[in-house]
Amino acid sequence: MSIADTTTPAIEKRRLPRSPGWLLAYAVALALLGLMGWGLVRAGQGPVESGPAPDFTLTTFEGDVIRLSDLRGQVVVINFWASWCPPCREEAPYLERTWRAYKDKGVLFIGVDYLDTEKKALEYIAEFDITYPNGPDIGTRIADAYRIKGVPETFFVDKKGYLRGVKIGPLRPPELEEKLDALLAEPYP
16 A cells, blocks of 8 residues: 555534633633732732722721721721731730720721621630720721731821831731821821
């Protein structure tokens, strides 16, 4: 048999189905890839550290409503925490002690409970005798706005409503006092 005698089988060309279901599946896949890409870009940004502090409304465990934008003229400390977080437990007494020393000087601490159960959060608040306002971050809206990476994270907001720094990890003396004294010394119109 010679090479000329062999025949090559015909190559079939197959077309992908063009039904609406196939197009919908393709569109959904592209949308998911786009969302994943957006999430990766956002995750790489790190926490918000400067500029206007993202506004939020927090309903405390006691039922009080706090809106950050209503607190202009005060220095605000926003602390993200969770009862299951060992470093949060480490810094809790220091936060409360500093809150008590500065609460009558134009400073407000706000505790934002992150990915926790109400029962465990209230036990944590009672254990450390925390008296500054605390509330749950329902749906992680506040944490997402501040782009936190974990807990504890603490954000400092000046009297004009601008972010003036973030501390990732537990606070230790005299970090809070130094930051608060500097922010309190700034003039406010």
